[in-house]
Amino acid sequence: MKNNKEVINLYIEDRQDTLEWTGDEVEIETLDEVVTFILNDIKQQYHTDLLTLRDQENQYYEIDQIVEFKRPHTFITIPQRHDVKTLAKNEVRGNRNIYSIKNDTILFQKYKETCKVETVNYRLEDIKKANKKYVDTLVGIFDEMVIQPKKRNSLKNEVPSPIQFQDQPESPKFGQSPKESVSPSWIQRKSLSDSSKKNDLKQCTIDEVAKHNTINSAWIVINSKVYDVTKYLNKHPGGKEELMKGVGTDGTALFMQNHPWVNAHYLLEQFQVGFLINHK
Structure with a gap:
């Protein structure tokens, strides 16, 4: 057989x-x-x-x-x-x-x-x-x-080189960052409307973030970066109430608990308003 x-x-x-x-x-x-x-x-x-x-x-x-x-x-x-x-x-x-x-x-x-x-x-x-x-x-x-579900993992504009099968612990090409890469084809983000946005980012204390803890002004800290998620509250898949649990605080632990695989800054960059300082 x-x-x-x-x-x-x-x-x-x-x-x-x-x-x-x-x-x-x-x-x-x-x-x-x-x-x-x-x-x-x-x-x-x-x-x-x-x-x-x-x-x-x-x-x-x-x-x-x-x-x-x-x-x-x-x-x-x-x-x-x-x-x-x-x-x-x-x-x-x-x-x-x-x-x-x-x-x-x-x-x-x-x-x-x-x-x-x-x-x-x-x-x-x-x-x-x-x-x-x-x-x-x-x-x-x-x-x-x-x-786009059928395009989940590609990277465009990369120039592949042949893999060298040697007795080294790793291929010299694998594990290295590509010379040029863009977002994968299954996730396309709109470009920032203001290219000078980075120059406007603030240095924020946790006390300042805590003042923005309402549905009309909702800030959250993830990995020491401060984001204004006010416009996103009603669209959060877990509901507005779940996201509000982290608003006005350092929500890094909460974020990692619910979506540990997600690169938060990659998704929320255009909502960033500053960096967190003097916080332990």
């Missing part, structure tokens, strides 16, 4: 996620949902909403292309994150997640080296709900974003 088992591997640092399934038994849409689920988990792990996907020849791919062409090896890097190193070799990583896929169920097995440490049976419906929740969160965080 012919063995028509197929495999897709995703790599980042010492993590390897493997999708395995039997030939024609699994639909493309199912594979797309599982790959998206994995990439969303990686974004949460590394607190980012930007990923770059490349194959062994350093060619760039979208999620749907990885699935459609059934790319066996995809290497993931994060632009501007020099601390995230992804090996270029196709060697087995120490942290391995294996997804054995059927159309309606996914058996998840987690390994540390050779030891299995976790087993979970997912329903495809649960995977879809998790993916929808992730996108809905991003839509709600910044109302001027444009979401």
Whole structure:
């Protein structure tokens, strides 16, 4: 009997996620949902909403292309994150997640080296709900974003170079920031109307921020940056009341609790009014 088992591997640092399934038994849409689920988990792990996907020849791919062409090896890097190193070799990583896929169920097995440490049976419906929740969160965080679900992870205007498979701890290209990068095609932001905005940013104390704690003047601090989110209150996906919990305070911990994978400044830059000073 012919063995028509197929495999897709995703790599980042010492993590390897493997999708395995039997030939024609699994639909493309199912594979797309599982790959998206994995990439969303990686974004949460590394607190980012930007990923770059490349194959062994350093060619760039979208999620749907990885699935459609059934790319066996995809290497993931994060632009501007020099601390995230992804090996270029196709060697087995120490942290391995294996997804054995059927159309309606996914058996998840987690390994540390050779030891299995976790087993979970997912329903495809649960995977879809998790993916929808992730996108809905991003839509709600910044109302001027444009979401294009099939273009979730590309970076344009980058010039790829061949990967050097050497006995070095990492590829000289992987893990380095690209010479030029723009927003991924699935998130497009409107440009700042005032290019001199940065010159107008204030130095704010926490006492000054605390004065702006109403629905008519709502300031919040995230990662030492002060944002005026007054116009966003009624559009927050968790409701105005949830966002108001952080208004007038340092809301960094609250923000990280609810959307740890999101780059807050990337989304809210045009709402920034200043920097927080003299605050411990």
